[in-house]
Amino acid sequence: MAAGDSYCLVLLHNGQLYRVQPRLQAELLFVRLEAPPRSNSGTKRSIFGIPKAPSSPIIEHIACGSHINVAISSENSVYSIPSCLHQFSERQFRVKQLQCGFEHAVLLNVNGDVFTWGNGLRGQLGQAVLRVEETPQLVEALAGIKITQIAAGGWHSAAISAFGDLYTWGLNCSGQLGMRVMKPGGLLKEPTVYPLPQLQDLPECGCPQESRGSDDCAPLRAFAGSRHTLMIRQCGRLWATGWCKHGQLGKRLQNLSYLDSFKALEGIVVNPSSDNVLCGPWSTLIFLRKLEN
Template sequence: MSELNEAPSPADEEEVWSWGAGTDGQLGTSKLQDEHLPQLLSLTSLPSISMLACGGAHVIALTSGGKVFTWGRGNSGQLGHGDNLNTSLPKLLSFFDDDYFISQASAGWSHSAFVSDSGSLFTCGNGSFGQLGLGDNISLTSPAKVSYFVDKSVKMVACENQVCGFGSGKRGQLGVSSERTKSVNLPCAVSGLEDVEVVRIAANGDHSAALSANGELFTWGRGFCGSPDVQTPQCLPSYESFRDVALGWNHALLLTVDGKVFKLGNTLDKQSEKQQLQEGSSETLLEKVHGFDGVKVVQIAAGAEHSAAVTESGEVQTWGWGEHGQLGLGDTNDQTNPQLVSLGSGDLQTKETKVYCGSGFTYVVRRKQ
């Protein structure tokens, strides 16, 4: 799933598009239905978006003024509004009011996390695996401050260059021990990254990943394509230098500094995965994504089993699982190679395009001059 923290210029004009699974209101269209083609949203109540995060079936938007809006599925309290109700349109999260300027957020399957500009971490939603980091397994319908970080400054999930994990650890995705850990309900330092300058982290399903300042990728948790689970971060052998990583349930996307896209795992090739399991292969396979030859990619995103990328020219391309229309191509077909998504006429000059993937839905934010 996807997240971004980058403030737009107030003078910019903004378009927000959504498509895919929508029965819980996560598309922001006010309709409880899937959409197979991109829908241009009318979000007049939502000020300029500085960040968007998509989860299992809910969305978090931050404004340039540090306000928080959430919508979509709320059955576990992940919207933070003090109830377990779904909301089909963006709703202001009044909990923070004027006391906190929220600068970053992340959306899990059914829980949410918010970071203030002062470095405080708040969580809400499903806590059954300890994923709220509050020392228990209780679910919350309103955000609560994670006291473990009260004397530390949080940026994403990194704490003073120390990566911490909490929640389900059944496949080693917490990276806190060489032994299997069912769950952890308080933040614990990830083993093996103490001497690594981490600049980007990602987590989805049973996988976790981190990028170092020099472009190395570290992964831990469930192995890709049948390779063994990894309990502590392992550096991926590669001649490439990476600048971004996005994780799905069964695959990872990697973006190199020169704009090439690689993948680990293949959500649509089950026969290939079965072949690896039969042969007992433990090697993690890194494969270049075909379809971007001669094209520089500037951003990537991953849903549960679909992928998206933005090219240097601002085009959005999608591929993977398409059952709910999350590829935005007008049908529910799967695609093994990137396909161009049509987003209107584009009469105004596009300044910036960003794509975000939830589990089975997709958002695009375009800012224009």
């Protein structure tokens, strides 16, 4: 499932896509997607020469934002539901992860390449020029770096590489990129928009496992809300940055409006290999099997 402002998308095991309105006793409605452009092989016909009706695309990935709803088919067709806006021609192209912010989408393939499209006027696409991209564009600044995981916030994005590096880009109005918003003791603000991916110089983890080697505490996964970002390290410790007026960065930090950089959520250790952290626009959910003292 993927939830947006207007409806929820429901993807079945057979690749069929449905939507449901946010109201009581709502019914599942089948989503009819536009057929992708025909290939050079021509129209498929039956053994009697009768043209076959185009089959419904088999959907494998879905994601929703406030103003963007995206689906990817098994044939690598990219849909801005219900319209087909792009077709990846490479047969070996395989999608690993798909994320949506408020107005942009981020796609990661199995080769470690990152593609973005949508509204990029706040730098959330990772491109040098701030503009709207109608079709997926390769993030050239990350070309040659194998990315293993991505996250899309409201107007910012994040990526983690196979080398254990964290990159963030986009809007930094509340410190959601992990960089200082305001210099200590002054009112001079740093840039609020970083259009190109920024390599983060993360603080030392400080957990007992760190003595085993630097890889034990390397960034593993990232999660993003409207104006906050969370990161899990290999050791299972959670780190956070950004806006926490609504307590989205933890109870101990709820009185701060923003953080200057990534700070540890003390006492919280999760299984780094499980899907146990979720970021909503203004909230965070952390699933724990038991509380640690």
